[in-house]
Amino acid sequence: MLVLDDVRVVYPDFEVRYDLTVPTDALCALIGPSGGGKTTLLHTVAGFAPVASGTIRFDGRDLTALAPAERPLSILFQDHNLFPNLTAAQNVGLGIDPRLRLDGAARRRVEDALARVELAGLGQRRPAELSGGQRQRVAIARALVRDKKLMLLDEPFTGLDPGLRADMIALVDALRRERGLTVLMAIHSPEDAASVADLVAFIADGRVDAVGPPSEILAPGRSPKLDRYFRRSG
Amino acid sequence: MLPQPIAARCIPAAFVRAGAGSPYRKGHAMNHLRAGAAALALALTPAVASAQAPTLTVYTYSSFAGAYGPGAAVKTAFEAECGCVLEWVTTEDAGTLVARLLLEGPSTGADIVLGLDTGLMAAAGTSGLFAPHGLALDGLDLPIEWTDATFVPFDWGWFAFVYDSTALAAPPQSLEELVRDPNGPMVIIEDPRTSSPGLGLLLWMKNVFGDEAADAWAALAPRIVTVTRGWSEAYGLFLDGEADMVLSYTTSPAYHIIAEDETKYRAAIFAEGHEMQVEVAGIVASTDQPDLARQFLAFMTTDAFQSAIPEGNWMYPAADPAGGLPAVFADLPRPATSFLMPPESVQANRRTWIDEWIAALAR
């Protein structure tokens, strides 16, 4: 279970406060207006944001004070998930050893992970030689070899066309069922999440405004902010 | 020293030139400011020729006409007697002066070129750019006979190694000793390819050692700290304590005595004799003011000009002023023998001798 218990993050020019609970193995979609605090929430869990008070726990373990690398999670950004000068396989390999000292077994794990995201045989390509969707698949493969139980995704499929986007989300969904991952995924279009998400959290003005199953959140009347959001986006 | 105080009027070119040259020597800050502003104004607008008085344009190197040189005094004195305007046009140094003159060729605006020496006369003298001066030149006080029909000397000096007598108690007594003593003093010299003193030393060595010059250079090489582009770097490094001796002039100590009241710097007088540097001026053949130009060259050997030389250019005047040399200059030790390599000889052999020098120092 991932718990954000009254977590307060203070930046010079703005402040956010989160309360959120996501059960283990659940996929929680984060929706909300741009600038509302979705990315900051993910950065908070990942350890990139200056937490002023509150606690972040995952499976009973307090993550609040841990360095980013010590947290049992992987994160995918919208862009720049790969080091441009390394091959796809090397980028995945970094998930096993950040010094990239890989033995035969490790290299096989890399190949398996690439195959699992349907990139078998493309390991020697550099990011510039891959399509946008392929690049994000490489990043997912790296998350797989890292084998962390919590996965954070910050709108990683926003730039892709709708069909591809659905494929990617399906891939994430399949993987979390296979491996028992807890997934926190910020998304741009709420309808993408409807079919796969167990939970939808609506983030606005630096707060978790509403949480619930997709059917509840996507239905009107739950909260005024939510209604305004959908009217505006719909 | 200003001819006219003319702050309020709009600035005529004649004043601009006067202002730019003259007040530096002992004027106060306002004068400098005014002169500078005028210089800027001149710089930013094309020069307007002075309508009334004829202008004599003299090309020289910047330090002669600059803030510390004798140029301002010379200008004032000459203008007082010629009824003309003397205009200094300056370049970075004497070498650039020759280059620019040659590039301008016969259509140069220069009437006089002032500041060449033996090494540069070689390049400039054969170019046909200069007209004979036609002066008698019998009042000169040079250690050698001056017979050149084109160039008139205005000052001169001996090249010498200068040292700090508190640091170097027993300087070498001869060039031979300097060169041969393996434990002798460390020296800084100038590059003969880029500077007049550097070339001067090359000629000096040639005059003293003849065909053995290359060996002499090779013997001296281990004690040459460095070879600089010009005199300024060499002398500055010496004053910073980088070497025991520096190639300069026998008159260098006079500056320290007069300006700084410092007597520890001396020039070593060598038994064989010293190479001279004679600085000269000549009339540009294409001048449109031949009479005025000749008048200037004649004026150059008179007291009014010559008295500005010792403490302006820190050299010996070509003709001693009527009142004699300043005491400090008169008391400076003098070598018994003087050398002056003829310009033709420099012209003919410079390349070979420099190659020899390079080879000797690279040994």
Next chain:
Amino acid sequence: MSRLPGCLALALLIGVVALGFIGLLSAGGSGAAIDWGYVWSLVRISLIQAGLSTAVSLVLGAALALALARRSRFRGRMLLIAGFNAATVLPAIVTVFAIVALFGRSGWIGEAARAVGLDYGSWVYGLDGVLLAHILLNAPLAARVFLAGLGAVSAEEWRLAAQLGMPPGSVFRFIDWPVLRREAAGVAALMFLACFSSFAIVLALGGGPRVSTLEVAIYEAVRFEADFSRAAVLALVQVGACAAILLPALILFGRRMSEAPPGGVAAMRPDIGSQRLRLLDGAILVLMGFLVLVPMATIAVGGVASLASLADGAVLVAMLTSLAIGVPAGALSVALALGLATLARDLRLRLLRPGLADLTGAAATLILVVSPIALSAGLFVMIRQWVNPFAVGIPLVILVNGLMALPFTYRQVEPPLLLAAERFGRLGDSLGLRGFGRLRLVEWPLLRAPLLVALAMATALSLGDLGVASFFGRGELVTLPVLLHERLGSYRVAEAGSVALLLTLLVAGLFLLAQRVSGGSIARPR
């Protein structure tokens, strides 16, 4: 964007240089044969000297950039960077005296050594002294370029590195090293050419004709031999030799297109916590401070002794004259660099002729090895056929100084322009943004900081110029360097020192101003 300004800039660049060479060749000479053995020996030693200087400066510059990138926040960092920046444009003669004042026989170290009974003599004269001076000038230059490159690494890359738990070694290998390698070729070319044509430093600290440079022969041909065609040939040899090295190097190691990252946040580096790196960075900053800033401090100490000599109207006028030439020259240089870099970018991205783009960059860089004295002399000959050179003296000095600073301004301006195109090029195209509006909206935010630094640098370089101004002026232009030389040339060494101090402070002030106006240090563009 329009190619016209770039083409005009290129035409001006090539035109001026061509005019200079034609003028010089037409000015004639003795016709004496050139001793090619001698020329070759000069080229050879220049190659060795410039190669060594470049290699050492690259390594030290990279170390300094990394240390400054990792330590993005400490008191006096801005001042430190301004000091390093100022070092890159010190006039040669000031550099020489700064090096000697620290490392010379009677320098600070020499005196300290003597105090404990050691006398190590004059080791600073020779190749090592030349290297020291060139490091002082070039390592901070390399550091500046590297630092800007590191500053452009995306925030995500740093977060990813933190997430993956990269140890410092991996951060260096996977993030820093690619940036260093990408930027190295351009800045190395610049430094190599600067060292190849370095002149007063090589002579003063070289110890003798064994360490020499081709510029000596050019200088000699113009001044002592009045053999202008010989000077032209030698100057062409210098350009040719450098082109022969530069062009293949550009083809082999030239800028590869990178995935354009948005500007990063240096504070996000995951390796700043490492205790060992903290020590290393401290050591690097101390070492570079010792090699660069302490020599500069000797200028201050030397200058303070006769500070009173600055209270002279002539000094103020010289300063104003210098600025009146330097600022327009700097602005011209930046404008030309912008034009050329835009042209190069267009050639690279739109016309898909990266070779031509590299050639344009090479042209902007190669002017560095066009001998100033040869160019000035040649231009003088040509121009006087049409107008009185004195009448156009100031514009000419500004023009030549602006061109001479072009290699440095181009190097500053080109990367952010390319970055802007990679990041916003399509957006700008689709919005139909063109010309000045595009420059203001799309490029300006990325260009602001580097442009201001380029302006400061070009202005500073022009402030330090001596030779060019003296060739075209009538001598009425007493700039600070002219005053410096005048004082030095008339025994007034201490007073010259105070002018050197003023010049150094002026240059450092320019950089500080540029850094302030551009909003913070150059390391963090955002």
